[in-house]
Each structure stands twice: as C-alpha cells, then as structure tokens.
Amino acid sequence: MPSHYDVIIVGTGFASSFFLMRYLERVPQSSRILVLERGNEDTKAWQLANQKHTSIDPEDLVYNDNPGKEWYTSPGFGGNSKCWMGGTTRMMPGDFKLKSRYGVGMDWPISYDDLEAHYGVVEQVMLVSGPADSPMPRSRPVPLMPHRFSDPDALLKKHFPDGWYQMSTARASVATGKRGICCASGICALCPVDAKFTIQNGLAEIYRDPRVTLRLRAEAQTVETAAGVARAVNYLHEKKQSRDTADLIVLGASALFNPHILLRSGFTHPLIGRRLHEQMSVYVTVDLKGVKCYNGSTVLSGLGYLFYEGDHRADRAACMIETWSSPFAYKLDGALRMERGRWNERMIMGFLFDDIPSEANRVTVSSSNPSVANVHFEDFSEYAKKAADRIPQMIDKLAEALPIERLVSTSAGTTAAHIQGTVVMGDDPATSVVDRYLVHHEYRNLLVLGASSYPTASPAYPTLTVSALSLWAADHLLGGTST
Amino acid sequence: MMNRRRAILGGLGLAGVAGLGAWGLGQWGLHREIVSVLHRRLSFLKLDDEGVRAFAKDQTAAAFNKKIPSVARLRYHFLSTGAPSSKRFYRSSDQRSRVARLEDTLISNYLLSSDFFSNGADESRTIKYVAYYDPMRGCQNPFARPAVDPRATA
Numbered sequence: 001m002p003s004h005y006d007v008i009i010v011g012t013g014f015a016s017s018f019f020l021m022r023y024l025e026r027v028p029q030s031s032r033i034l035v036l037e038r039g040n041e042d043t044k045a046w047q048l049a050n051q052k053h054t055s056i057d058p059e060d061l062v063y064n065d066n067p068g069k070e071w072y073t074s075p076g077f078g079g080n081s082k083c084w085m086g087g088t089t090r091m092m093p094g095d096f097k098l099k100s101r102y103g104v105g106m107d108w109p110i111s112y113d114d115l116e117a118h119y120g121v122v123e124q125v126m127l128v129s130g131p132a133d134s135p136m137p138r139s140r141p142v143p144l145m146p147h148r149f150s151d152p153d154a155l156l157k158k159h160f161p162d163g164w165y166q167m168s169t170a171r172a173s174v175a176t177g178k179r180g181i182c183c184a185s186g187i188c189a190l191c192p193v194d195a196k197f198t199i200q201n202g203l204a205e206i207y208r209d210p211r212v213t214l215r216l217r218a219e220a221q222t223v224e225t226a227a228g229v230a231r232a233v234n235y236l237h238e239k240k241q242s243r244d245t246a247d248l249i250v251l252g253a254s255a256l257f258n259p260h261i262l263l264r265s266g267f268t269h270p271l272i273g274r275r276l277h278e279q280m281s282v283y284v285t286v287d288l289k290g291v292k293c294y295n296g297s298t299v300l301s302g303l304g305y306l307f308y309e310g311d312h313r314a315d316r317a318a319c320m321i322e323t324w325s326s327p328f329a330y331k332l333d334g335a336l337r338m339e340r341g342r343w344n345e346r347m348i349m350g351f352l353f354d355d356i357p358s359e360a361n362r363v364t365v366s367s368s369n370p371s372v373a374n375v376h377f378e379d380f381s382e383y384a385k386k387a388a389d390r391i392p393q394m395i396d397k398l399a400e401a402l403p404i405e406r407l408v409s410t411s412a413g414t415t416a417a418h419i420q421g422t423v424v425m426g427d428d429p430a431t432s433v434v435d436r437y438l439v440h441h442e443y444r445n446l447l448v449l450g451a452s453s454y455p456t457a458s459p460a461y462p463t464l465t466v467s468a469l470s471l472w473a474a475d476h477l478l479g480g481t482s483t
Numbered sequence: 484m485m486n487r488r489r490a491i492l493g494g495l496g497l498a499g500v501a502g503l504g505a506w507g508l509g510q511w512g513l514h515r516e517i518v519s520v521l522h523r524r525l526s527f528l529k530l531d532d533e534g535v536r537a538f539a540k541d542q543t544a545a546a547f548n549k550k551i552p553s554v555a556r557l558r559y560h561f562l563s564t565g566a567p568s569s570k571r572f573y574r575s576s577d578q579r580s581r582v583a584r585l586e587d588t589l590i591s592n593y594l595l596s597s598d599f600f601s602n603g604a605d606e607s608r609t610i611k612y613v614a615y616y617d618p619m620r621g622c623q624n625p626f627a628r629p630a631v632d633p634r635a636t637a
Contacts, residue, residue: 173630184627192621
C-alpha cells in the first residue's frame, strides 16, 4: 500500500543532507519525509574493521567504458562524505562568470554573492579549518584555526602572500568534541581518527528526527510524473518493488545517479546525462635543496592560487595547486628521497585544472541492466590540457620561492574524485535541465540537487558549493535566508 | 569410472600441492628479495639484521594478504590493459623504472616502520624495526606537526 509524504528525498550524501537539515528547520512537526538510500549504514567501526568505506562495490553500480578514467564514489548512508578528503574550498567569483568575463564555456545562472552566506553556514556546520586571510571575499571568519603549513608552504606564503594560503578543510585542526584532530595520516577515505566531517559524525541526527523515515537498501528507480507534476518514486526496497507518493520529490543521488534516475523515468531533455566532467589533475614531484617537507599538520597543507584567476582563463584553464603533506598518500609512491640526510626534501603537489564540459561525456542507462549507470568519457577539453602543458612554467614561477633542485615526475591523475555536470542548471530550459534554484524546468515540484547541476567545473573542490547550493535551493523553496 | 575419478582427484591433489608449493616459494622468494634490497640500497646505514628479517616477514605477509579483487575490479583491470593509449590519462614522466619505484616504496615503508625518524633520522645509530607501518593505526606520520605548536603556547 503506497504512502504519501510531504517530500521524498533520494540519497543521503552532502546535497540531500544539507537540504534536509534546512528543510527540518522550516517545516512543522507534522511533516512527513521519506529518505531513500540505496546502500547500507556502514558505520565508522564497520569501515575500520573492514578497511573499506562502503559495503557496496561501486563498480557493481557503474559500468565505465573508459578504463583510463576512473570515477570515485561511495554508495551508502552518508554518500561520498565517507570517502572524501575533506577539502572545502569556495569557488572563486570568476568561476561563476566564465563566459561573460573570459568568453569561454558558460556562465552559471547564479553568482558568488548569491552563495556567499550559504558558504558560511556550511563552513560552520562542518567546522571548517582555514586561513584568516582569503583569496575570495567572505562575510564571516572560518570557524576553526588554520592547519599548520609545511615548510615549503611557509616559503611560498612568504614570497607570494596573496597567492598561497593554508588549506580550507573539514579535517579538524583542533578538538571539536566529536571528531579527532587530523594528523596527516594520508588515508582520508578511512580516516582512523575520524577527523574529517562526515554525514555520519556531523549530521546523522537529522535522520533520527521523528518526521523522517530513512529507508536503507532502497534503490530509487523512477520518478513518476503526470500532468506536469512529479507524483511518486518507484523503488526497490529489500528486493521488493515499492511506490510512494509525495508533494515534493528531491533527487540528491550524485552526478552519476541523478541523470540515471531521470533517464530511467523517461525524461527526454537532450542534456540529461551529458556534460559529465571533473577537474583534470596532475601530480608533480620535485626535490628541494635543504627544505624539509611533509611537516604540515594535515594531509593537504597549502593551496596555491597563483595561476587561478586572470585573463589567461580566456585561453586556458585556471589552476589551483595543493601541497601534499604525507609521505604515504594513496598512489603517491616513492615519496621519500633515497639520499642521506635528505629523506623528506621531496615535495608533492597536485595541480587541479577546470574543464569545459563536453556533451560527448555522458551517463546513460545500461540496456542489459537498468540498475547500472553506463559512463562514457572521451577526454578532457583542449582548454584544460593547454593549461596542464604549462606546468613547467608554473614550476619555474614556484622556484622563485622554493629551492627546487629537479623535477622528479609529473603524472596525470585518473580521477579528481569530483563528479559533476549531467543535470545542468541554467535560466533557459532549452540549454539547461533545472533552473537556478535546482528546480526542474518542467516539473516544478522536482528538485535535482548536487554537483550534477554544475554548468562548468572550477578548480575548487566541489563539496562546499554542493552543500551551499542545497541551502540556496531550500531557502528559495521555503522562504528565509541562511543564518 | 573409478580410475578416472582417482586420476582427476590425484591430478587435483598434485595441482594443490604444486599451488601450495608455488605459494610458499613465492613467499620465500619475496622475503629474501626484501632483505636483499634493504641491505643493498641502505648499505650506508646500520641495520638491525633481526629487525630487517622481521620487517621482510611482515611486508611479505601484507603483500600476500591483499584481498582477492572482485570480478568487477578484475574486469576493469582487464579492460584497462587493452585500452587505447589515447584514452589513458595516467602517464608519468618519472624516469625511475617500475622496479626502482617499488624499491623506493619498500625502503620508505621500512624506514617508516623503524625508529629512524623518531630518532631524528640519525644515520649513525643502528636502526631498529618497531612495527609494520600502518597508517590505519592513526597518527603514524613521523614528519607531521600539530596545528598548535606546543612551544608557542608554553
């Protein structure tokens, strides 16, 4: 027997959780909210015991036809908050106005100013650590004191005071009462001291609200529509077919599964699933003379904005640089220098470039198994690759501050672990699927949250913007402002 | 019929013994190689022989304890092998050979598992193996410094 709810939310990651947080603040106690989560509630204890962040193999849900390009995701309660590294950079004002400022890509339908207050709220909820100064305007200070620079970061800050900053991160720099303090273990996906914000350690209480029914192991399959209104969600729960109706339906199932659900539902906008993108990442290892590395207080200790904003964006991508401060971090092998007395005189940096999304890169529904999302990615844009080709010149610039002895290696990453695009936002229904408030252009009681709405990439980590967009969408829907 | 079954079972038994033998040989070979690499590459340091052997044993066990990859992961690796180079983004300019990089990682692992860095990377002391380096135990990065410098607040 189907039930009726005020709202059905699909997914329990950042996008859904920040929307739900704000929704619960504004609606009466009589409200009924159903949340559908495809995976299990893999607790932190379970994750540590099993040495993995999800009990579902993501590769069972996604068929990737390009093995050279990975898509990193974590199904289950809390979504990618389980496996993220905790980077919380804001986007720069220019990221929202790529077309009007630089004549490339497209503009977002909203501006930095629209999200500024929401960024501040999310930073407060996540207890973000960051610098007192900032490369972008901000109306409130960062909640927690900054992490400590590594020695090369300190040199870069001294030489480029307006170009180098402490990391903005949800990896705690001081005790927060709930989370441990980050100590740069370099295994953020399974942080052994639970230092980073996750939905499980930071927002789990909203799912225990009596108004909320959380249904785990519930795979949302289709959104049912009639007469221009989204009516119901059909889903598989514990292997049984179910259907519930609602006045409002909210998809927050990631940039892989938001379009997948819409396509399975028969939505036909030509852009659904298209413009899949993320940043192009390149890792650079250099040897330094007499400067000790890996001695910051967190795994990524510094952020470089030297090559971010500027007229070069008319020609090539912006770049954000991150400094790695752990000798053992993911694929960064051989991080120690095999020379007497110089073991940690080696520096690893990540260079992240924004990308101009291509419609050829897309998500579709598997014809053999509709529960599986097919992912097709051809290549990054020439815009991104052109910027990456300039890494040697960027290293030359950094060498003004750092005693760089030699470039050991550069290697392109197979994933930046940021999945974006696929249900693009915009003001024009012909060129976008959802509007500036993430409301579907045609079905006005259907919201599609998350990084799927991104019209273009930014070099910035996407999570803070994803979460701020959910508050922005909720405020528009319910009235009120971020406080 | 019986003879055929016996032959099959016998064959399986032999294959099992051969498999176990290969497994054991593999472990023994890897253990020996680790000890050799550490002594060769770190010849300018004083290594505690017993500790090196203990590390080699733990490193070998860690290598052989890796979980068997899922079918999906195997499929991914299989497809990756045949992917056209134009669709593979992971390219490295690293001039070290794959073996050299593996050795560097192994040596890093050994040094991080020892008392070397906690003794200020003193190259005149004999290096003692402490415990196999496992970042999952938390706060094992010997270079990391806390966000609040205790000396600054003392």
